[in-house]
Amino acid sequence: MLSFFRSIKKRWVLTLLNIVGYGVGVAACILVLHNILYETSYDKFNKGHENIYRVQLDHFYSDVYQNSTAISFYPIGPELQKRYPEVLDFTRVQIVNNATVEYEENRFLEENVFTTDSSFFRMFSLDLVKGSFSNLNRLDIFMSESLARKYFGEEDPINKMITVLGRSCEIKGVYKDLPPTTHLQHDMLVVRPNFERMAENWAGYAYHTYLLLEPGVDIESFEAKLQAFSDEFSQVSDEQSSVEYSWKMDLMKLSDIHLRSDVDFEHQANGNMTNIYILVIVAAFVLLISGFNYVSLTNSINAERIGDVFVRKLHGASKFNVLRKYAIESLILNFSGIALAIILTLIFSRFAETQALDFNFSIDWSNPNYYFLLGGVILLSFIFSGLIPALVFTSLNPLKYLKGEYFRSKKNKNFGKALSMLQFAISFVLISGALTINRQLNYINQVDLGFENKDVVVLNTPRMGYEDSRSTLNKFRSDLMASSLIENVGFSEFIPGVKYTRDVSVRLQDDPAENAIFCYAQTITSQYLNVYGVELKAGRAFDDDRDADIESIMINETLAKELYTGDYNNLLNKTVVLPWHEEYRTFKIVGIVEDYHHESIKNAVQPCVFVSLRNDGLAYNTSIKASPGKNVREVAQLIERTYKANFPDRVLDLFYADTFYKQQFESDIQFANLIELFALLAILMSGVGLLGLASNETRKRTREVAIRKVNGAGMREITKLFVLHFLKQIGVTMLIALPVSLYIADSWLDNFATRVDIGIWFFMYPILITILISALSMGHHVFKVALVNPVRILKDER
Known part of the structure; x- marks a missing residue:
């Protein structure tokens, strides 16, 4: 046992990094398991x-x-x-x-x-x-x-x-x-x-x-x-x-x-089973990397103590005694990492609770699934880092050990290379995935939505029929417009970001019934489009003072293209038939509205018809456009005073249109943050693994370096020797990881109707990040071995 602690003390930095990496990896998997258990428990509290x-x-x-x-x-x-x-x-x-x-x-x-x-x-x-x-x-x-x-x-x-x-x-x-x-x-x-x-x-x-x-x-x-x-x-x-x-x-x-379930008219935004699968795979990747690091470094420490095993066997130690010794030592390291994982989980859970984070991390430790996970991790780690190496060491032939054949074994070298290459591949997949998700979400935030909701304040006016309250609503609008703080005010049934709940079928009056096109309907006043900066492609908007416009409609570009394959300007003043309040009625098309993303940009723009609120519409929402550069607080105070003056018996429900619209992407942003966190963990753990790999590789080739230097090789040649060796492994790994990353990223992006293109960034950034990690992880050991004194090394070996 003393030799074990001496060995750890000798390489305490790598040992500490390894235990920390192992603990962080297990902690991450505990949190992912919690997330999975949480998401899959929905509605199961109902009996039957x-x-x-x-x-x-x-x-x-x-x-x-x-x-x-x-x-x-x-x-x-x-x-x-x-x-x-x-x-x-x-x-x-x-x-x-x-x-x-x-x-x-x-x-x-x-x-x-x-x-x-x-x-x-x-x-x-x-x-x-x-x-x-x-x-x-x-x-x-x-x-x-x-x-x-x-x-x-x-x-x-x-x-x-x-x-x-x-x-x-x-x-x-x-x-x-x-x-x-x-x-x-x-x-x-x-x-x-x-x-x-x-x-x-x-x-x-x-x-x-x-x-x-x-x-x-x-x-x-x-x-x-x-x-x-x-x-x-x-x-x-x-x-x-x-x-x-x-x-x-x-x-x-x-x-x-x-x-x-992801259909129209859900009670709330549901989760996504695909995201659950992705989290499981990512967590497994992180656990694999941390497990590889743990096994690799533990075995590296044990490999340096083969001489101790040989001495013990010469003095009569049985295989059981040696196995027991290695089992105890392995469990000490194993439980150290698990204890750190539990501590990190408890700290993070407490932090999430105090900071009121959106994710629920209040882990129920009475759930046996957590102990199955920990037990499985401990068992696998013990088998690969303790039991199997112990069996190998106790069965070594002393003569082969003295000849150094064990260290020259191609099987051992190839196994180590395979592990390191797998770490590279996993890290590359996670890095490319995190970059893709981040780039897509940034794209969503920057893409032209077809409307402008900045400086738009929305009031919820519940269950208000427009015709019954028209005079009151118009007075409310006039009072607001009297202030220089307000640019425009419009009324509507829905606002951008609210899923349409009214669907109709539309057909040209002269077309047969089977040509009817499914679309959504929205009731608005003439000012609604101006509030949100939505442009007209042809025709005009409603005129609230023109009685004939009660029977007029506007349609968006998508619906216009489906109704008429030619120049959709020819649709102006055409008559269409659509169901309205349980009967089929005729309307005249007076305007064609530019397409805009009323619902999530993840979905394609849907065909839509705009009907005047005067036609038995419901003014659920009042959209108020503040004048540019005006103080938001002053605008809100003005709206509150004006609302109370006009609707003393109603409750004010005020919110901002841009913040409301972005709520659709909260789950995507949370998911992206998780993936980026796991990618960062994978990068750090891969760095630790490369650090251990570089340490072992340079240690094993110290004698080779000494001989090369004696024969005239300089620092440049020695450095080049190791750099090319590691770059070769990275290159092979990239060839394997690239198509896998490309397939996963392209499949995920297919969930978005408007998506970022996969360009050169997808290939270059992960490669550069991986090479940078490799250089930082291996540089110290490469330069260290390049500076060795060959005379001392060869003298010590004699």
């Missing part, structure tokens, strides 16, 4: 979650696929339960965005408000603190603990009356706040009355429908049975519409929604 499925629809117009939605028809749940015994229960959920909630003097806008059937409480698990789920009536309310404290403090809220969206509702229960691992985040549930008028409506879809299936149902066989259901009621939907419309129903397992 494995039997709950959400209905999703694939929509077709003239047999051409258009889109998929998480929402479905109002009667689809009861009809499925009536026809199929496999369906034990159903519930429907509808999100109410920015619901005005009032109690006495308290008035707030609440985001997470759902209206739902009473069956919701049978299907989903809520931990009820107060109240009861029995004897429920229409407009009964349940709310979370945090929301109850917000309105009632320490008072008992049960049976109290509260106003939601202008309706008086009774509170029947309070439930514990939901865990973050659910796609159904709600703070208030309102029991919805039955809508008899919707019972036979198979044309309008607006409800998230969930089914509770009988345990043990073969989902593939059941979905096959549902094909006949889809065919039958698609005909009903087709009859209720004036275009050739059909749909196909799919079922999405509740626990799969977060990671595997």
Whole structure:
């Protein structure tokens, strides 16, 4: 044991770097494992979650696929339960965005408000603190603990009356706040009355429908049975519409929604299973590099002590004694690295908690998966750094050892080279991946979106019909425009960054119904486009004072190109047919709007039609463009004063359009930060590995260097000898890693409709970074061996 510590003391810097690299690698893998467990646990706290499925629809117009939605028809749940015994229960959920909630003097806008059937409480698990789920009536309310404290403090809220969206509702229960691992985040549930008028409506879809299936149902066989259901009621939907419309129903397992569902009208932005796979691979790469370093350096330390093994065997030591000695020494190093990993994990978890980072790193150490990971790492490290080397050393032939044949073994050299080349390859893949992700996100931030949202302030005006409130809204606009702080004000149903929730089919009046084009609809005032700097390619915008413009529309370039293959200027003043408020009506095209990325730039620009808010539109949003160079705080204060003067009974909900739009990319930015962190770790660990490799390589070739110097070789020739040796390994590795990196990067970029091109930067930067790391890691040892005194070396060997 003393020889072991003497050996460590002799090479304490490399040993310390190795243990630190090993610990950091394991800590990183623990955090990735936590992230994976967290992401894959969504909605699994619901009892019977494995039997709950959400209905999703694939929509077709003239047999051409258009889109998929998480929402479905109002009667689809009861009809499925009536026809199929496999369906034990159903519930429907509808999100109410920015619901005005009032109690006495308290008035707030609440985001997470759902209206739902009473069956919701049978299907989903809520931990009820107060109240009861029995004897429920229409407009009964349940709310979370945090929301109850917000309105009632320490008072008992049960049976109290509260106003939601202008309706008086009774509170029947309070439930514990939901865990973050659910796609159904709600703070208030309102029991919805039955809508008899919707019972036979198979044309309008607006409800998230969930089914509770009988345990043990073969989902593939059941979905096959549902094909006949889809065919039958698609005909009903087709009859209720004036275009050739059909749909196909799919079922999405509740626990799969977060990671595997990416359709229109999701409750929230879901995760991405591809990112999970990438994180697993990256974490495995980092663990491999740290493991290679650990095994390589540990074996290097042990290799210097083969003489000690030989002496022990001469004095009668058994193989078991030698194995036990090496096992204990290996475990000391192993547990040192694991202990450091746990300490680093605890520190980082605490830091993430105190800094309120977006990532959840509160690790539940009661989960056995963490111990399986640590146990597996310890076992593999012990086998490759302790057990196998010990077996090799104890079986050495003393004569071969004395002749030096062990150190000249090609197998040992080739194994070391293979490990170092694999480290190079992994580092190169991670570096190129991090560069690609970073470059793509920078590209997204810099690309022309087709609109300008800087200095635009948005107010949420919930559930406000434009015609009913037109005079009040126009006075509010006039009051704002009277100030030099404000450049323009416009009203709209949606703003950039909000996913369209209104889809329609459009066709030229003279075209057959099967030529109808699926597109999205947006209701706006004439000033909306000016607020966001969206240009007109042809025609004109609405005129709010022209009554005829109630029946006029504008369309974007994408829709214009689909409606007419020639010069789309010829579409001006043409009449189109589109469904509007449950009937098909005609509109005249007066303008063609330049394409802009209303939704995420990850998606292609969708066909869109713009209808005047005067045509039964909802003015959900007020967009206010501040004058250039004006103080943001002064603008916000002006808006608040003006809003309260015009809407004294409404709650002000103010936010900035550019910040809101960027929220779409938060998960991508977080993912990029993780990948960059892992790439940095891989670079550092590869550097440590190269440091150890250079140390071993130069130590083994010291005698060769001495002989070369005796024969007249200078420092330049010696340095060139080692540089070419290492560059050869790097070159071979690059040839292997480049196509792998290119394939991975190109596959990831395919997720973006607008993407950066892979150019020379993709090849040059990783190569230069890898060569720089190699030079920094190996330079010290190369120059050290080039400066050796050959006489002393050869004299010592004699």
